[in-house]
Amino acid sequence: MDLQNLTKKNQEFIHIATHQLIQDGKSDAEIKIILEEALPNILEAQKKGIPARTLLGAPTVWAASFTPKEGEADDTTNASKNTNLWLMWLDTSLLFFGVVTLLNAVLIFFNSKTVTTGITSIFALSFAGGGAMYATYHMVYRHMGKDKSERPRWYKVFGVLLLAMLSWILIYVAASLLPATLNPQLPALVLLIIGAAAFGLRYYLQKRYNILSTMAPQPR
Numbered sequence: 001m002d003l004q005n006l007t008k009k010n011q012e013f014i015h016i017a018t019h020q021l022i023q024d025g026k027s028d029a030e031i032k033i034i035l036e037e038a039l040p041n042i043l044e045a046q047k048k049g050i051p052a053r054t055l056l057g058a059p060t061v062w063a064a065s066f067t068p069k070e071g072e073a074d075d076t077t078n079a080s081k082n083t084n085l086w087l088m089w090l091d092t093s094l095l096f097f098g099v100v101t102l103l104n105a106v107l108i109f110f111n112s113k114t115v116t117t118g119i120t121s122i123f124a125l126s127f128a129g130g131g132a133m134y135a136t137y138h139m140v141y142r143h144m145g146k147d148k149s150e151r152p153r154w155y156k157v158f159g160v161l162l163l164a165m166l167s168w169i170l171i172y173v174a175a176s177l178l179p180a181t182l183n184p185q186l187p188a189l190v191l192l193i194i195g196a197a198a199f200g201l202r203y204y205l206q207k208r209y210n211i212l213s214t215m216a217p218q219p220r
Helices: 008-025 028-047 052-056 059-064 070-079 085-110 119-139 154-176 188-209
Strands: none
Touching: 008 028, 028 052, 052 119, 059 070, 059 188, 070 188, 085 188, 119 154
16 A cells, blocks of 8 residues: 555545554554555545545544444444334333233232232233333434424324323223223232243344334434
């Protein structure tokens, strides 16, 4: 890689950029490839009187662009996640279902006379809650970092979230009013097995479909 044809300013640019690439942990081979790809463009611009700094920007910033930062890697990971409505709803619902069933199982283990939540109520609480959390993701979280003009109007967000929360509460209350035959309280061991199965199914679906959680931090 011959740098003799570069102006002093462009040689300085290459020197600073190389130093930054070394700091970022790039190998000699990687640095050579990056600079060899950039050099023809720099030389072409130099013939027109355009220095490398004008063409590519600050050398440290340009060099650092070849090493994604931790936050940028997270953004890329999130961008590749599956955002299917039904899968995201099911993922969150299974999480809630697993937590609530295991919590009820623990309460019964500590006190067998504890009045726990019926299984139908747990289903209602979990799956309606999954829907409410998806509504929050859809209206709020997925728009984080966007320009204000690209976000939903505040009154629309407020209306949708209020409706989702009220629906969650009403569905749970309706289920809790069912007779014991339709909303039985299960033994602790059964709840423990069901809760573990919910977590197992959620883990399988996460691995199988790479689902984005409705509660995952979103890019800013």
